[in-house]
Amino acid sequence: MYVVMHPPLVPDALVEPVAARLKLLADPVRLAVLNVLRIHQELSVQEILDLTGYRQANVSKHLGLLARGGIVRRRKEGVKAFYSICDPTVQGICLLVAKQVEDAQGAGVLG
């Protein structure tokens, strides 16, 4: 065996949780919501609706998923709910993927 052995990308026991986490990010609506949350640090649901144009029930559900996944934080103030990103690694992940997609755009690697 002359080939170099590399460590795995993901420890075997973490394959499923990692897949679950990636799945949580792998949605256009959730990415758009995270986008506006990143631009303005904290937003009420209504503000997110205005900024994204999605419907209330839809956004509320996605926010619930993001919150349960620990990606987003919820702060209740009176009748409103304010959300903000609480997972700093999200940024790095999105940067990497976005960069890769941009590069691939230039080449001919589109489905």
Add this chain to the structure above:
Amino acid sequence: MYVVMHPPLVPDALVEPVAARLKLLADPVRLAVLNVLRIHQELSVQEILDLTGYRQANVSKHLGLLARGGIVRRRKEGVKAFYSICDPTVQGICLLVAKQVEDAQGAGVLG
């Protein structure tokens, strides 16, 4: 407006392609396949089957998806097909997510 404005996580035009790419990685079988491809640089389909225990049609389909997505490269040699990872950014993404999941494991952030 006293708050600092951060750039978006993902440029608006890239939200959908980025989501699609994350979706491609957000699957336990595909992550496991990428895992063994990372450990041994290049593997035939049969070798991947032996190493992962998944079924032929299943793995072949996932390999097709990964190849069409430009994450994996296919090399035909005789009757066999050899696959290898051709997207270097995959490693960084998996590292980030795995690290985050590990950290969250220690805390109480599980669904």
Add this chain to the structure above:
DNA sequence: AGAAAACATTACTCCTCAGTAATTCGTATG
């Protein structure tokens, strides 16, 4: 208390995708 605002939740439909068995295609071997 009654009404309205801001979110969350539910129930439902639809569509995508994962897994499997069976078939097909291409290449080597006797």
Add this chain to the structure above:
DNA sequence: CATACGAATTACTGAGGAGTAATGTTTTCT
């Protein structure tokens, strides 16, 4: 040429998730 092997493709079933309308819940205001 017939056969066997390795892999891709097809057809099919089932489960999960997205979007929506409608309803529920909590808080505020009068």
